[in-house]
Structures are given as structure tokens and as C-alpha cells.
Amino acid sequence: MSENNVPDRADVRITRAVLREANYAHDTQFLLDHRFDDGVQSGAWRLTDETGLQAVLKWSLDRGWAPQIERAAAGVAKIRAAGYPTPAWLAVGTSTDGFGYQVQELVPGHSRRQVGAREAQLLIDVLEMHAGLDPDPQRCWSQFVTARMADRAAELRQQAAKTGPTGLALANACGRLLAAYGSGTLPTGDLVHGDFRPANILFHDAHVSGVIDIEALGSGTRVFDYATLLSADGITPEAIELLCTAGEQVAGRGALAYCFAHVALDLAVFVHQRNLRPGIENMGKLLARVAILLNRADGA
The missing domain is CATH 3.30.200.20 (Phosphorylase Kinase; domain 1)
Structure with missing residues (x-):
């Protein structure tokens, strides 16, 4: 104890x-x-x-x-x-x-702190396996995200803004990102891991040997897992480009932006509530990822 x-x-x-x-x-x-x-x-x-x-x-x-x-x-x-x-x-x-x-x-392999272009392509291959798996339709991540953003987007932005200057900038940037696309309906029918981050992916002999920490799995759209992966630390610019492009191809740029805004705001509040220093230090990178998605919106 x-x-x-x-x-x-x-x-x-x-x-x-x-x-x-x-x-x-x-x-x-x-x-x-x-x-x-x-x-x-x-x-x-x-x-x-x-x-x-x-x-x-x-x-x-x-x-x-x-x-x-x-x-x-x-x-x-x-x-x-x-x-x-x-x-x-x-x-x-x-x-x-x-x-x-x-x-x-126990499967062989180790997670990787840095995701470059090669790792990103392997992760995209795994994420595309999510298509149509639909493991638990009664536990739908798309419905959860849509309902939460409809009811609590403003509250999440307020909570993020209270964490400090970076949190305030992130909240404002997410507001602009949501305004750029508006609300929409997220598709369903895929597997959603719920926490698809590099720490939960094991690599062995140049392939993905295991996707772990999967207890939160449900149905919904794999776009949410793309958004979660994009929020992780240690992703190179080349990998970000590959992941954004692949994620947008699933259901459009708006769906990826909508999911990322939820992930970023939720993560900002989470790491501050628990005083998780690595996550707090990663806030600036979250803000930079929102900026990338905003630039992609401007170039649409």
C-alpha cells in the first residue's frame, strides 16, 4: 500500500x-x-x-x-x-x-521511443488492419468522442487553458481547428484500440510483433487511433506527414482534425491532473501538431 x-x-x-x-x-x-x-x-x-x-x-x-x-x-x-x-x-x-x-x-519485441518513416509505415499497415474489425459495437469510440465534444468541448478547452500558457495556446489552437472543419459524424465499424501510442507497440525483426494495453478496445473509426498516435512524442516530421496523409484518407481531413482536437485537449488535462512530467513537457509538441493540421486545413 x-x-x-x-x-x-x-x-x-x-x-x-x-x-x-x-x-x-x-x-x-x-x-x-x-x-x-x-x-x-x-x-x-x-x-x-x-x-x-x-x-x-x-x-x-x-x-x-x-x-x-x-x-x-x-x-x-x-x-x-x-x-x-x-x-x-x-x-x-x-x-x-x-x-x-x-x-x-509474452511476445518478443520492444517499443521504440522514436517513430521515423519506416516505423510509421509499419504502424499504418497495422492501423489499416483495424478496418472493418468492429469488435464491440455496443462500446463505440466514435459515439463517445462525438458526444463528448458536443457536450464538453468548451469545458475541455477551459480546463486545458488553466494549465498554463502552453495549455492556453493549445486550447485556442484546438478551437480554431474545430472551427475550420465544424462538427461532423464519425464513421463506425472499425477496431479502435483507444491508446494507440508507440509505448504500446512492440517491434521485433523489423515488424510489429505485438499491440499491447488493449483493454479499452471497442468499435468506431480507426481515425481516432491515428489521432492518438499523432499526439505521441518522438515522431519525426517525415512520419507525421505519412500518418496525417493515411489518417485523412480514412474519412477526410475533418475527421482526423476533430479526433485530434479531442485527443490533444483530453491529454493536456490528463497529464496535468496527474502531474506527469513527460506529458507536460510534451505539450509544446501537441501545439505544434495542431498547427500542422491547421496548415493542412488552409491548404485544402
Whole structure:
């Protein structure tokens, strides 16, 4: 537990308790190895069993997230059956303390801090696999984004503006971006990862070996995942051009701009609320990406 008696994702005692319950519920014999350093909201731990099989345990601090973890299992199975490169889920459940968990296969590979033109093309190839997968029509990201921007766009801009000078500039720029295209209807029918960032993509032998942290998956438009990827740090100008062009081809420049405005404002508020220094330091790059999309609007 943390100092305030709040569960901590790095707490070995809680993690062992979750693993014990998972082993009992699913008749497995995994042992805890070590925690991976990546991630903000969920704990990810390497596991090994007596046969040498390696896997990954993920559990969430947010007890309210447990039903979604269990719900996501069917979607993961569906997209894997279609050939999508996400690790198989070996077990999924909720501990008696309410922590949702899943055990997935360990796939080779590492995420990359920098996305250049070569990596961007590989990521575009994966994103185009999202087309038509439609894993969970009742959990629609397009409907969520449209409703949220209709009801809370002004509030999100106000919250972003209160974070400081860069946040204010970002809020104003997003306002101009939204005004340039107006509101529209986002398409549906694709797989949406929900957090498609370089940290959640594993590369191995010059290909994408795994798309991870997929618990938030749903249906909607893959444009949202293009927008999320464009918000990440470490993307070269050449890669940005490739991603913008590919994202715009899905449903037009307006859809990409609309999704990016949501992603940028939401991310700005998120990183400041949690005082995440890397994300706060990335705010200037978010502003620069909005400027790129505004320039593309002017050149339409």
C-alpha cells in the first residue's frame, strides 16, 4: 500500500495475491518474476511457470475498470482470429478485492521511443488492419468522442487553458481547428484500440510483433487511433506527414482534425491532473501538431 493506504500498482504483496487467485481460478502455476517499468495506470509483471512458459500479468488499480477488462476478452479473441497482432489472453478475471486482471502471452519485441518513416509505415499497415474489425459495437469510440465534444468541448478547452500558457495556446489552437472543419459524424465499424501510442507497440525483426494495453478496445473509426498516435512524442516530421496523409484518407481531413482536437485537449488535462512530467513537457509538441493540421486545413 502507499502512504495514504491506497493500493499501488507496484505493490508486490497485492500483485502476489492477485496472481494466487488467478492461478487458482484458471488452474495455472505461474510465479512472479519482475515488474515492467512502462505504463501509468496499470501494473504489468513478467511471469514464469514450472515448464518455462513466460507470460505477462496485468492488473488495474481502478476497480471500476474490472468489468471492461473481462468484457475485452471477447474482442481480443475476435481480432486475433482475424490475424490482428495482439498477444493472446490466457486468463482474465477479477480478484476478491475487485482488481481486474488478465494474463497474456509474452511476445518478443520492444517499443521504440522514436517513430521515423519506416516505423510509421509499419504502424499504418497495422492501423489499416483495424478496418472493418468492429469488435464491440455496443462500446463505440466514435459515439463517445462525438458526444463528448458536443457536450464538453468548451469545458475541455477551459480546463486545458488553466494549465498554463502552453495549455492556453493549445486550447485556442484546438478551437480554431474545430472551427475550420465544424462538427461532423464519425464513421463506425472499425477496431479502435483507444491508446494507440508507440509505448504500446512492440517491434521485433523489423515488424510489429505485438499491440499491447488493449483493454479499452471497442468499435468506431480507426481515425481516432491515428489521432492518438499523432499526439505521441518522438515522431519525426517525415512520419507525421505519412500518418496525417493515411489518417485523412480514412474519412477526410475533418475527421482526423476533430479526433485530434479531442485527443490533444483530453491529454493536456490528463497529464496535468496527474502531474506527469513527460506529458507536460510534451505539450509544446501537441501545439505544434495542431498547427500542422491547421496548415493542412488552409491548404485544402
